[in-house]
Amino acid sequence: MPARTRKKADESGGVAVGDRDPALLRRIHEVMVLTRAVEDRMVAMYKGGDLLGSLYTGHWHEAISVGAASTLRPDDYLAPIHRDLGAHLWRGMEPWQVMASFMGKATSPTGGRDGTLHYGRLDLGVYNLPSHIPANFPVATGMAFASKYREQDRVCLAFCGDGSTSRADFHESLTMASVLKLPNVFVIENNQFAYSTPLRMQSNSETFAIKAVAYGIPGVTVDGTDALAVHDAVAEGVARARAGEGPSIVEGVTMRMHGHAEHDSADYVPKDMYDEWSKKDPVELFENVLIEAGVIDAAAAKKVREDAKQFAIAARRKALADPMPEPSGIEDGVYAD
Amino acid sequence: MPTDSGQATYLEAVGLALDSEMDRDPDVFIIGEDVGQFGGAFKVTKGFLEKFGPRRVVDTPIAETGFTGLAAGAALVGLRPVVEFQFADFISCAFDPIVNVLARHHWRTGDPMPVTMRAPFGGRLRAGPTHSQSVESYFAHVPGLKIVMPGTPEDAAGLLVSSIRDNNPTLYLENKYLYRRLRASGPLSLEPIPLGVAKVVREGRDVSLITYSAGVSQGLEIAEELDKDGISVEVVDVRTLVPLDVETIVNSVRKTSRAVVLHEAAKRMGYGAEIAATIQEEAFWHLDQPVVRIGARNTPTPTSPPLEDAVIPQPAEIAEILRKVARA
Numbered sequence: 217m218p219a220r221t222r223k224k225a226d227e228s229g230g231v232a233v234g235d236r237d238p239a240l241l242r243r244i245h246e247v248m249v250l251t252r253a254v255e256d257r258m259v260a261m262y263k264g265g266d267l268l269g270s271l272y273t274g275h276w277h278e279a280i281s282v283g284a285a286s287t288l289r290p291d292d293y294l295a296p297i298h299r300d301l302g303a304h305l306w307r308g309m310e311p312w313q314v315m316a317s318f319m320g321k322a323t324s325p326t327g328g329r330d331g332t333l334h335y336g337r338l339d340l341g342v343y344n345l346p347s348h349i350p351a352n353f354p355v356a357t358g359m360a361f362a363s364k365y366r367e368q369d370r371v372c373l374a375f376c377g378d379g380s381t382s383r384a385d386f387h388e389s390l391t392m393a394s395v396l397k398l399p400n401v402f403v404i405e406n407n408q409f410a411y412s413t414p415l416r417m418q419s420n421s422e423t424f425a426i427k428a429v430a431y432g433i434p435g436v437t438v439d440g441t442d443a444l445a446v447h448d449a450v451a452e453g454v455a456r457a458r459a460g461e462g463p464s465i466v467e468g469v470t471m472r473m474h475g476h477a478e479h480d481s482a483d484y485v486p487k488d489m490y491d492e493w494s495k496k497d498p499v500e501l502f503e504n505v506l507i508e509a510g511v512i513d514a515a516a517a518k519k520v521r522e523d524a525k526q527f528a529i530a531a532r533r534k535a536l537a538d539p540m541p542e543p544s545g546i547e548d549g550v551y552a553d
Numbered sequence: 554m555p556t557d558s559g560q561a562t563y564l565e566a567v568g569l570a571l572d573s574e575m576d577r578d579p580d581v582f583i584i585g586e587d588v589g590q591f592g593g594a595f596k597v598t599k600g601f602l603e604k605f606g607p608r609r610v611v612d613t614p615i616a617e618t619g620f621t622g623l624a625a626g627a628a629l630v631g632l633r634p635v636v637e638f639q640f641a642d643f644i645s646c647a648f649d650p651i652v653n654v655l656a657r658h659h660w661r662t663g664d665p666m667p668v669t670m671r672a673p674f675g676g677r678l679r680a681g682p683t684h685s686q687s688v689e690s691y692f693a694h695v696p697g698l699k700i701v702m703p704g705t706p707e708d709a710a711g712l713l714v715s716s717i718r719d720n721n722p723t724l725y726l727e728n729k730y731l732y733r734r735l736r737a738s739g740p741l742s743l744e745p746i747p748l749g750v751a752k753v754v755r756e757g758r759d760v761s762l763i764t765y766s767a768g769v770s771q772g773l774e775i776a777e778e779l780d781k782d783g784i785s786v787e788v789v790d791v792r793t794l795v796p797l798d799v800e801t802i803v804n805s806v807r808k809t810s811r812a813v814v815l816h817e818a819a820k821r822m823g824y825g826a827e828i829a830a831t832i833q834e835e836a837f838w839h840l841d842q843p844v845v846r847i848g849a850r851n852t853p854t855p856t857s858p859p860l861e862d863a864v865i866p867q868p869a870e871i872a873e874i875l876r877k878v879a880r881a
Contacts, residue, residue, distance in 0.1 A: 293630070330661045338629060338664050346653040354622020354650055361623055362630045365582065365608060372626075385649070388619030395614055550696045551796075552665040552720035 220425070220436045230501065231444035233509035241511050244286050244443055246520055248278040248499050251302040253524035254311045257532055258318065262478045266536065267318045270477035272333045274299035276441065277405055279498035280468035282306055283446030284373060284403050287454045293363075293372035295343040295356035298333035299405055299472075300375050307340040311528060315535035328541035350380040353389035353402065360398040360457070371399045371457045373450070379410020381424055390463070394431040399457035401450055402465050405440065407472035412484045425467040433464050440468025441498040444505070470498070554600035559740050564732035566706035566741055567671070568597045570713040571635060573743045575605055578633060581717060584611040584620050585637030594639045595673055595732060617646035624668045625654045625722075633667045633717060641674030641688045641726060648691075655722035656697035665720040669713070673729035675767060675817055676865050682853035685861075687818035692724055693794050693827065699723040699748055700794040704769030706737040708792060711746030718745060728766045735770060749796035753805060757787030759879040760811040763802055763828055765791040768815040775872045784879045794824050802828065803835045810841040811878050817865050820848030842881050847871055 233241065255273045262271040274281060281302030285294060296303040301314065317324035317335035325335045325344065336344030343359070345352040356374035363370035380386055381404060393400045404424045408415055421427060428435025434453070438445040446468050453464040471493035475482035506512045512520075555561070555568035575581045582605075583598055589612035592599030602610045613620045617638065624634035638644050644651070651670070658666045676685035692698050699721050703709040709727065716723040754769060755776050762772045769790045776786035789805050791797065806812045812832050814825035825846040832844050850864045 295626075326661050334661065336662075338662065343626070343629065344658075344662050346657070348649055348653050351622065351649060351654055354619050355626035355629065355654060357619065358623040358626020358628070358634075359630050360626075362627045362632050365627070365632060384618050385622065388614075388616035389622070391614050391616055392619040392623055396611070549663065550660045551699070552659045552667075 230442055230505050231448060233444070233505060233511060238511050240286065241506055244282055244447070245502055245506055245512065246524070247282045247302055247306050248443065248502060249520050250311070250524040250527065251278045251282065251305055252499050253521070253528045254305070254314065254531065255301060257528035258315060259474075259478060261315065261318075261532060266532070268320050269332050270479045271318060272298040272477045273474050274301055275473040276470045276493065276496075276498060277407065278302045279443035279502065280403065280405050280440045280446050280470060281375070283443040284375070284450040284466070287447055287451040288371065288373060291341065292370050293341050293343070293356070293359040295345065295352040295359070295372060295374040296336070297345065297349050297352065297375045297377065297405070299377065299407070303375070304335070304342060307342055309335070309337065309340060309342070310531070312531035312534040315531055316538055319535055320540065321535060321538040322541040323535075323538040350374075350376040350383060350385045350389070352376070353380075353385050354392070356400055357389050357393045357398050360393065360400045361396065363399055369399070369458045371401065371454050373401045373403065373454070375403045375405060377410060378404065378406045378408070378415060378424060379413060379418055381427065382418060390427070390431045390465075393463040394433050397460065397462035399460070400463040401453035401457055402463060403450060404465060404467040406467055406469045408489070409472050409476070409482075409485065411476040411480070423467060425465050428465040433462060435465040435467070437467040437469060440470035441496045441501055443498060443502045471496075554604055557741050560736040560738070561706050561741050562733050563706045563709050563727070563735045564595060564597060566709040566737060567713060567727055568599070569741055570710040570743055571597070571717075572601070572604075574714060574717045575601075575609060580631060581633045581635060582609040582611060583635045583637060584613060584624060586613055586615055586639050588612060588637050593637060595729065597671075598637070617643055618650055621647035621670070622650040622654060625650060625658070625666065628666050628668045629658075629664055633669075635669045635671060635717060638670065638672040640684055641672035642683050642686045644670070644672050644688055651692065651698070651722070652695050656695045659721065660697055666722050667720045668722045669716045669725055670723065671725050671727060673727045673732070675728045675730055676854045676861060677730045679856055679858055679861060681856035685854035687816070687849075689724075689726060689794055690818060690822055690824050693824055697722065698795060701725045701748060701792070702728075702766040702794060703792065704728070704731075704766050704790050706735055707741060708746060708790070710741045710743055712748065712792065714743055715745040715748050719748060723748075726766065731767055731770070748793045749798055751792055751798035751801035752790045753787060753801065754790045755786065755788040757785040757809065759785045759809060760813060760875055761787045761789055761805040761809045762813050762815060762875065763789045763791060763805070764815040765794065767817060771868060771871070772815060775868055775875065778872060779875060779879075782876070784876060786875055786879070791828070797827075797831070799831055799835060802832065806832050806836045807839045810839055812840070812844045813847060813875055813878055814844060815847045815866065815871060818848055819851050820846055821851045823848040842878050845874055845878055847874055
């Protein structure tokens with residue numbers, strides 16, 4: 217099963233809208249815009265000193281994160297990473313709660329016990345991962361295993377970065393999932409850098425999708441700034457997983473437009489890379505696609521942006537006002553009853 | 554399949570308890586290397602594949618991180634995995650999912666994490682530095698893990714039942730030297746034995762021997778010998794290191810005023826240090842002697858018999874220390 221690179225569907229550079237459900241397209245667009253608005257707001261919060269530690273953002277990951285998550289059913293599982301605010305929001309995560317996590321507030325999903333990017337909620341089917349990415353990969357195989365064990369057709373979608381592919385977790389999970397034919401889709405968000413380490417120092421493989429060949433599963437590389445390209449590729453993997461045919465890899469190629477986190481000025485990134493990739497803003501690109509296809513008009517697009525901005529402002533207000541946690545019960549819950 | 558002969562070995566007790574829990578709860582499954590068609594490296598799961606099928610008896614590639622993390626994910630959504638590590642030595646390959654995924658997940662999120670990790674550990678089988686390790690201390694330092702170390706076939710059964718039913722990640726360490734050397738004295742009860750309850754396995758007056766796992770049967774034999782010399786040893790089986798039953802240990806030391814702590818793990822930073830420190834915190838004014846720790850020398854475990862015997866505490870050495878402490 218050779219790895220593929222998906223061709224563009226049309227000359228204008230973007231997978232065609234075709235006869236897709238306009239409601240789904242609008243929803244993908246809204247969540248992408250909201251993702252950007254919340255992250256831009258949080259960058260301002262970081263600079264203004266609202267946040268505790270650093271801030272990990274997913275600028276230019278919106279198409280991958282939302283494009284992929286939007287292929288799932290509500291009862292499917294998700295194991296995202298720190299570039300995937302969009303996937304969390306797709307599942308119903310509240311922006312104020314994400315901000316609360318970066319502030320150590322009592323109202324964060326972990327009540328301030330964990331913080332920053334560790335805000336996944338199992339009630340939304342989302343695994344809350346530790347820092348050791350891709351430690352979420354083995355866990356994702358377990359969620360998929362449980363689905364198969366119970367003869368359900370739930371799928372687990374897991375994300376990692378280009379750097380993650382070097383770790384044992386990646387290889388062991390892909391091995392386990394392919395041998396046990398688990399209903400997983402593994403999305404590799406190739407954003408050119410793992411902290412400061414560029415691709416050429418991370419992997420000697422031509423692509424990341426090509427690794428699928430070694431596991432005997434399908435692998436495809438798509439334009440990670442094209443939400444529909446990602447959506448289609450992941451949907452294919454999800455359908456395959458749901459049908460009991462096992463896992464697959466989708467590599468979305470994009471660029472990490474901020475530092476590893478906001479403390480990182482990323483001076484090691486060549487300026488021309490930023491110049492080149494700044495022309496490929498996934499949120500703008502998708503907005504243009506929808507306007508050109510007549511799914512939304514310019515006024516509607518403007519309203520989506522403005523609503524998202526106001527929503528992010530309100531989220532900040534709530535998160536700021538929320539209480540800090542009480543230390544009195546800190547030893548509770550080390551063990552479950 | 555294991556059947557209870559009325560004198561089940563320690564190994565059979567593990568298998569019987571696992572079989573019983575898999576009968577009882579369809580969410581329990583066993584996963585690990587060679588556990589299915591081969592029946593496990595030590596044959597704990599012999600016949601399980603035939604009885605429960607490949608859905609619940611899962612052979613895996615050699616991927617400790619992979620299958621331990623898989624167990625975490627399965628547990629998160631309601632299953633109760635039992636992971637078999639072929640040797641406890643290989644558990645280091647899964648240190649990351651155990652420490653960073655399993656152990657702290659509940660405290661971070663409130664989600665239960667019911668994973669039992671079975672691992673045969675320990676020396677005296679001439680298996681050398683990377684097939685003989687005692688790993689309990691690596692993990693006793695990690696909040697969120699329970700650590701279970703049965704010393705008898707009866708406890709091996711009842712404590713495994715409790716471990717599987719527990720909603721926390723539990724490291725259940727099987728002493729492989731005991732596998733075929735100890736037999737139950739009658740039909741096994743497969744009722745749960747609560748975690749965190751130590752047991753005074755022999756009453757005595759002069760000195761408390763606080764121990765676990767293989768130290769229990771070893772300690773009982775030594776205590777019988779010393780009894781002939783008029784030295785009365787109380788043997789306390791800790792049974793679970795986490796949670797630790799401080800009360801039973803301290804009550805014993807208050808009674809005898811002397812304590813020796815024994816394990817086959819290396820003495821330096823071994824779990825005996827925690828027990829000794831706890832005794833001095835809780836029962837200092839009852840002590841007539843400093844608490845003495847007995848453990849292996851601070852070397853890797855050697856292969857060759859004279860070398861291994863020189864490293865792991867031997868009965869004569871243990872008896873000598875008990876005699877000295879009791880008479881001092």
